[in-house]
Amino acid sequence: MRRKAWLFNMDKKKTFVEDIDRSIYDIRNEDRYSYKSDKGLTRDIIIEISKQKNEPKWMLDFRLKSLETYENTALPTWGPNLDDLDMDNIVTYVKPDTKMKGTWEEIPSEIKDTFVKLGIPKAEHEYLAGVGAQYDSEVVYHSIKEELVKQGVIYSDMESAIRDYEDIVKEYFMKLVPPNDHKFVALHGAVWSGGSFVYVPEGVEVDIPLQSYFRSNSPGAGQFEHTLIIVEKGAKLHFIEGCSAPKYSVTNLHAGCVELYVKEDATLRYSTIENWSRNMMNLNTKRAVVDKNGSIEWISGSFGSKVSMLYPMSILKGEGARSEFTSITFAGKGQILDTGTKVVHSAPYTSSTINTKSISKGGGQAIYRGSVTVTPNAHHSKSTISCESLMMDDISVSDTIPVLDIMNDEVEIGHEAKIGKISDDTIFYLMSRGISEEEAKAMIVRGFAEPIAKELPLEYAVEMNNLIKLELEGSIG
Amino acid sequence: MNNELIKIIDLYTSTTENKEILSGLNLTVNKGEVHVIMGPNGAGKSTLMNAIMGHPRYEVTAGRIEFEGEDITELKTDERARKGIFLSFQTPEEVPGITVEGMLKGARFAATGEPVRSIRFRKEMKEKLDILQFDESYATRYLNVGFSGGEKKKNEVFQMMMLNPKLAILDEIDSGLDVDAIRSVANGINNYMDEDKSLLIITHSNKLLDYVKPDFVHILMDGRIVKTGDASVAKEIIDNGFMEYKEVVDL
Numbered sequence: 001m002r003r004k005a006w007l008f009n010m011d012k013k014k015t016f017v018e019d020i021d022r023s024i025y026d027i028r029n030e031d032r033y034s035y036k037s038d039k040g041l042t043r044d045i046i047i048e049i050s051k052q053k054n055e056p057k058w059m060l061d062f063r064l065k066s067l068e069t070y071e072n073t074a075l076p077t078w079g080p081n082l083d084d085l086d087m088d089n090i091v092t093y094v095k096p097d098t099k100m101k102g103t104w105e106e107i108p109s110e111i112k113d114t115f116v117k118l119g120i121p122k123a124e125h126e127y128l129a130g131v132g133a134q135y136d137s138e139v140v141y142h143s144i145k146e147e148l149v150k151q152g153v154i155y156s157d158m159e160s161a162i163r164d165y166e167d168i169v170k171e172y173f174m175k176l177v178p179p180n181d182h183k184f185v186a187l188h189g190a191v192w193s194g195g196s197f198v199y200v201p202e203g204v205e206v207d208i209p210l211q212s213y214f215r216s217n218s219p220g221a222g223q224f225e226h227t228l229i230i231v232e233k234g235a236k237l238h239f240i241e242g243c244s245a246p247k248y249s250v251t252n253l254h255a256g257c258v259e260l261y262v263k264e265d266a267t268l269r270y271s272t273i274e275n276w277s278r279n280m281m282n283l284n285t286k287r288a289v290v291d292k293n294g295s296i297e298w299i300s301g302s303f304g305s306k307v308s309m310l311y312p313m314s315i316l317k318g319e320g321a322r323s324e325f326t327s328i329t330f331a332g333k334g335q336i337l338d339t340g341t342k343v344v345h346s347a348p349y350t351s352s353t354i355n356t357k358s359i360s361k362g363g364g365q366a367i368y369r370g371s372v373t374v375t376p377n378a379h380h381s382k383s384t385i386s387c388e389s390l391m392m393d394d395i396s397v398s399d400t401i402p403v404l405d406i407m408n409d410e411v412e413i414g415h416e417a418k419i420g421k422i423s424d425d426t427i428f429y430l431m432s433r434g435i436s437e438e439e440a441k442a443m444i445v446r447g448f449a450e451p452i453a454k455e456l457p458l459e460y461a462v463e464m465n466n467l468i469k470l471e472l473e474g475s476i477g
Numbered sequence: 478m479n480n481e482l483i484k485i486i487d488l489y490t491s492t493t494e495n496k497e498i499l500s501g502l503n504l505t506v507n508k509g510e511v512h513v514i515m516g517p518n519g520a521g522k523s524t525l526m527n528a529i530m531g532h533p534r535y536e537v538t539a540g541r542i543e544f545e546g547e548d549i550t551e552l553k554t555d556e557r558a559r560k561g562i563f564l565s566f567q568t569p570e571e572v573p574g575i576t577v578e579g580m581l582k583g584a585r586f587a588a589t590g591e592p593v594r595s596i597r598f599r600k601e602m603k604e605k606l607d608i609l610q611f612d613e614s615y616a617t618r619y620l621n622v623g624f625s626g627g628e629k630k631k632n633e634v635f636q637m638m639m640l641n642p643k644l645a646i647l648d649e650i651d652s653g654l655d656v657d658a659i660r661s662v663a664n665g666i667n668n669y670m671d672e673d674k675s676l677l678i679i680t681h682s683n684k685l686l687d688y689v690k691p692d693f694v695h696i697l698m699d700g701r702i703v704k705t706g707d708a709s710v711a712k713e714i715i716d717n718g719f720m721e722y723k724e725v726v727d728l
Contacts, residue, residue, distance in 0.1 A: 432564050
């Protein structure tokens, strides 16, 4: 019966999609590791992580300095309550019991099976130009198509990047998101592990997406992957990131950091579907800086987690730089998803589009929090903001907190916010066609999310619809 | 064999505002028959349609509705639809992001439980759309979004043809349509009808009745049927209005 919902969106390629296996995301493997740090955060733990990774001294120094910053920085005084987060009980580093491999066959079967069930090798085979797969704190698999390597494209895990491209990493690493930005990036700077490094040389257009998938398996552990992407002048890239974790009773923490450098005339599309278990505190920081006539496109889907605080930021630094932010957030029972975006227009003729949708259900809270800043010199800049919320019942909460800080008169700013409850009349209309109530609601929500699904590659649109369906059934525990 | 398709027995309803709208309504529609219901504004026509379809805001307080001999009074809307009842809406809902085709496939799947074969389904849609002189592209548009009043009405008839119910209830399907659109809609309705199917038409005019011949015309006043006759009753109402019947009720 469950497959019903599925039929409609698939016309493009298929008419029929198989049953959803809700257990996929919840595969809980035995917590096997070659090294696992003690709980909590001390200087010794940091030194040990760095040693395990065989890092250059500058990185260890960076980590230790970040730790100091972390200790001297207070928790944010705004946003959702973070009391459930007890850093003394978070394990910051879990090294999986395998080295990084270039073929799936070499990976221990239990870990490999998890990724197979999540569809990663299949996706790699069918429509990706490169794949990275991280399990707990380290990347266990990496691949990239030979043609791209020949064109000088680099796609590797961060650890290899420090070893093989130390100069580039040193130039860019945590320069856009410095550790003193807020407490959780300071923490990230101290304990970061894994993640992806992508470098696209001038003029190279990568037509097929690259994808990194981050899987957190270990209970009570943090995941702190670092993603650093540099798209040089006139180059083009679509990067996809996926995340998930099985559910445990203890609180897990995800404090990743994403830094995107988009150079003159370059285009980067960065798509993420985050799908965390309900015990996850997702405190993620993402930021892009865009040079002259460059373009950043964010597609962001936030599902799961207990609390999410996620506000990807675009700094439009060069004249004519553009940003587009498209996101969908789904907050179910017991969840607070505080998401949005920040845009800084700091050059003339820059433009930004923000298009967010949120769905809340069963008492969940979906909050849009965003800001658009136009600096005094950024004349002839444009920004269009549209926030839409759909509440599935009377107990759910939706809120929009937009901040506009405009320091120039010659700008065009448009803002539109719509908050509404799912319409009983629309449900009745669809039911009068023989569609069940549950299915009618799913259809309305799917339609609501369609503008986002449209922006995703088909397979991800399917995954997103899948997640919406699971959330609506309330079956993700 | 019993030829009754739907039988409404002494039906009373109230809305959530607790205002009684149907008060002891009786109506039987046999297979193959076309029934027309006329009545002044507020007489309870829309309430009757919604009660047959099981709208949650219209509560049946007494009486019952039987469909093919089965009491369906307690069934949910979708269950009634799957038994073969269809309601065309006066003001159809807009559903952004869901195409006409997508919705219909969902409905077809809900009805049959079988995967819907796209190519065959499209062919079927094209045939029906042609009868309605409705461009194929409407099937790929979001359900009623940006449709004109006339397009929405055609789209309702299109859905009826695709879902192929046993009983189609058409609530003012002819209002706001021009002559050409009426003809297209009538073509659709006549294409759908056969001796096993039935129509229950609510209308204020004889525009549609020039093309779809009614077997019975009922006058609905104050929540009850006060007169039943043949097509001539419709003509008489259109010429003279409901005043005569109002007096009957007031007595």
